Amino acid sequence: MYGGGNTFESAKFEGLENEDPQKLAEFEARIERGEKIEPSDWMPKLYRKQLIRMIEQHAHSEIIGALPEGTWITRAPGFKRKLALMAKVQDEVGHAQLLYSAAETLGKPREAMIDDLITGKSKYSNIFNYPAFTWADSCFISWLVDAGAIVNQLANARGSYGPYCRALDRICAEESFHLKYGHHCVIHMATGSEKQREMMQAAINRWWGPMMHFFGPPDKVSVHTEVLMKWKVKMASNDDCRNQFLDMYVPKIWELGLTIPDPNLKKNEDTGRWEYTEPDWEEFKRVINGDGPCNKERLAVRRTAEERGAWVRKALLAPKTEYVAPLA
Amino acid sequence: MNQTALKELLYKIADDQLILGHRNSEWTGMGPLLEEDIAFSSMAQDKVGQSHAIYQILHEIGEGEPDQVAFMRNAEQFHNCQMVELPNGEYDFSLMRHFLYDTAEAIRFDMLTKSSYEPLALLAKKIQGELRYHTMHAKTWIKQLGTATEESKSRLQTSFNELFPYALGMFEQSPYENDIIADGIFPGEEALKEKWMARVEEIIGQTDLKMPEVSEAKLGGRKGEHTEYLQPLLDEMSEVFKIDPTADW
Known part of the structure; x- marks a missing residue:
């Protein structure tokens, strides 16, 4: 899981005219040739800003995404599911760690994010x-939300910023296991007792x-999206990703x-595209702007965790013990 | 070999691991920093996995299936010490419990590698490797936070004082203690406690913390007497499983 980048806000598109035209042309030529941009390379301010925003939002999605699934770790039915779900959600938190590190290479510290x-x-x-x-x-989340994320992330892994692409490669490898786990769970629900089947259908x-x-x-x-596509920040359109998922x-x-x-x-066999009822985009706007069923709760949990952990982070900055050898 | 004594020993070890593993997993998404979320989740997976392996041994000597044993018993049927069932509290409490518990577990499994009961000795060798990282993690953090700021030291000391009587409860003797020792299955709780105390004192001695005054152990857990916190934990753990205990989830 979990991010896409495509549902996220874009940075404001201004200031491009102040960039050195020669450097900009070289930068664009490198991307055109399929080269990766690395942290110490020259890049337009807008590229940096947009990538920070996108990677950061992806990282946030991983830790916030760990919350709805995390609440089921303590209730997972049986050892097999309990162990697998723990490992899966742990992976997601690990993805956040990887992504915050990737975003930090662009100059914004994790704490600020x-x-x-x-x-x-x-x-x-x-x-x-x-x-x-x-x-x-x-x-549902383990199977289909992860599946959706993989569609997005595989596309973004072909993007132009080296650290993000490498993080995504590692993330996608783990996601493929999540997908198998989630599919396995859904198969058992769908082919299980009447009650299980009802539960699964209601979830869908x-x-x-x-x-x-x-x-x-x-x-x-x-x-x-035009410049972002040219710079290989955005790699596939929203509708293309949705169609691929369907x-x-x-x-x-x-x-x-x-x-x-x-x-x-x-599916329209002539066009190869799926036809569907447009979901309620007004609801989407409302929820993304803070008025969804769980926005307040999710942020409150995260805020509480940060507040409760503040003394620990502070104590880490006061090291008395020096480790000269690696611990493991 | 006294089978009742053996089962009693296996149940208490497995129940400890399962309940503390469950508690550790509650830190997922809630840790003071991402790295600690991940660490507590790893330890949770190890512990729950270890409990499963021990329930599996129990199943092979006639007890129920691991899922049934773990998810269908009531609090009075659990033999874990009371310390592991206490709510996580703040990070200092969870960390101190992890230190006190895993220091004991590492010694316990070290002793069990020489058990006359072969399946347990083999498993102990495997678990020993995993526990090494748990104790390393605990020790690193206790030394760091136990020497850092006034707040971190005072928090850790308060949790240490609060947990100490519960930690002593880990070594509650079994009615079969003599059989277990005589059969060479396990050298006994008293021997374990002695080594544990020495190791805890050694590590605490490298911090600005003090050993708490000797207090009375909180006993009863091994006999199925628990705090008010265990049954709600079990109810939560089995909430989905009990919708249909015969279903394949």
Whole structure:
């Protein structure tokens, strides 16, 4: 999991005219040739700003995303699920750590990013503002939200900024296990007792709207993507990612005898594109701007964790013991 | 070999690991820094995995399936010491508990590598390697926070004082203590406690913390007497499982 980058805010597109035209041309030529940009390389301010914002929001999505699933670790049914879910959510927190480090290479410290998260200045993936009511919801997240994230992340891993691409390569490798775990859980629910099946269907009904929102607004209303695409910051359009997700996963959901709460959902064989009812984009806007079912709760939990841990971080800055040899 | 004595020993070790593993997992997403979220989650996975391995041994000698044993018993049927079931509290409390507990576990499993009961000795060798990282983690943090700021030292000392009687409860003797020792299964709780105390004193001696005054051990956990906190933990743990205990989740 969890981020896409595509649903996130873009930096304001201004100031490009103040860049050194020759350096800018060289920078763009390198990207055109498929080279990676590294932290010490010259880059336009806007590129730096946009990448910080995108990687930071991706990192936030990982730690906030750990909350709805994390609440099911203590309730996971049986040893197999309990152990797997612990490992999975731990991976997500590890992804946040990797991504904060990648963003730090662009000059913003982790502490500043976390401050921006808990003060609400910085966004995270919208889908985690919805509650995971039942075990089946956590199964949905592990399978399908992770699947959606993989679609986005595989695309972004081909982007131009070296540290982000390398982090994404590692993240995607772990995500593929999450996907298997999530799929396995959903298969057991869908083919289990009547009660399990009902729980799973209810979860799909609850999460379908947010899942469609996950890839961001339709391309026709998305703004500022041209330069970002040229600089290989944004690698695929929202609609393309959504279509790819539907193509890969709708047949798998149907295969399990589950239904999707959209009577208009079908693949147009002539165009190869999926047709669907547009999700409520007004709701998307409301939720991303702070008025979703769980926004306040998610940030409150994060804020509490930060406040409770402040003394620990402070104590780390007062080292009396010096370690000269590696600990492990 | 006294089977009842053996099972009693296995149950208490497994229950300790499961309950503390569960508590450790509650830190996921809540740690004072990301690295600690990850560390507590790793230890949680190890502990829950270790408890599963011991329940599996118990299953092979006639007890129920691990899932049934872990998810379907009530608090009175659990033999963990009371210390592991206490709520996580603040990070200083969880860290101090982790230090006191894992220092004992590392010695316990070291002793068990020489157990006359082979399945346990083999498992202990494997677990020993994992526990080495748990004690290393605990020691590093206790030394750091136990020497850093006034707040960190005072927090750790308060938690240490509060936990100490519960820590002594880890060594509550079994009614079969003599059989266990005579059969060479385990050298006994008293021997373990002695080594534990020496090691704890050694590490605390490298910090600005003080050993608490000797107090009475909080006993009863090994006999199924628990604090008010265990049953709600078990209710939460089995909430989904009990929707249909025969289902394949």
